[in-house]
Amino acid sequence: MAVMTAPPSNKAAIVDVKFPHKALVDRLSPGGRYIDAQTDVDSPWVPFGENAAIKHLAFDVRQNLFSNILWVKGPGVIGTHLHRGTITMVCLEGSVRYLEYDWTATPGGLILEVPGESHTLVTEHPDGCKLFGWMQGPIDFFDDQANLVDTADVWWFINHYETYCRDHGIAINPKLYV
Numbered sequence: 001m002a003v004m005t006a007p008p009s010n011k012a013a014i015v016d017v018k019f020p021h022k023a024l025v026d027r028l029s030p031g032g033r034y035i036d037a038q039t040d041v042d043s044p045w046v047p048f049g050e051n052a053a054i055k056h057l058a059f060d061v062r063q064n065l066f067s068n069i070l071w072v073k074g075p076g077v078i079g080t081h082l083h084r085g086t087i088t089m090v091c092l093e094g095s096v097r098y099l100e101y102d103w104t105a106t107p108g109g110l111i112l113e114v115p116g117e118s119h120t121l122v123t124e125h126p127d128g129c130k131l132f133g134w135m136q137g138p139i140d141f142f143d144d145q146a147n148l149v150d151t152a153d154v155w156w157f158i159n160h161y162e163t164y165c166r167d168h169g170i171a172i173n174p175k176l177y178v
């Protein structure tokens with residue numbers, strides 16, 4: 001077999017790949033999918049406090065995994081929270097930093113957060129920030145006296161989405177449940 005240094009075909013044609021377990025995939029796989037994150041067709045912006053909103057993109061209850069875009073609409077703060085899972089985020093617009101760290105995320109930048117970290121998100125950008133997140137595990141939110149107020153896990157995010165849809169007559173989108 002040749003060593004691959006580039007994709008072996010650049011032909012724009014479907015190749016019938018003989019995957020031996022295709023019947024199982026057809027029967028059991030939830031399937032890949034496309035979620036339109038640019039418009040509200042697949043998912044609405046759901047308010048998250050006065051100055052922020054969340055566009056929910058995916059929920060996986062097996063892995064306590066949730067994906068969304070967090071939009072902080074102007075200069076603002078998401079108060080101190082503690083992660084109990086792994087967070088992968090990409091800054092899409094604006095900029096954002098954490099009081100605990102010495103860097104500022106700008107569009108295209110990747111943010112990785114690991115279990116056990118607590119931090120305080122601040123955006124000073126006039127347009128705030130939009131952050132795409134692929135997030136796993138609960139997030140504990142604290143008040144300014146360090147009292148635990150709520151834990152946001154996949155069930156919290158599903159409830160946040162579904163409550164808004166119910167209250168606004170928006171159909172629940174089954175595509176978001178992976």
Ligand SMILES: [Fe+2]
Pocket residue numbers: 081083087113119
């Ligand atoms: Fe965080």
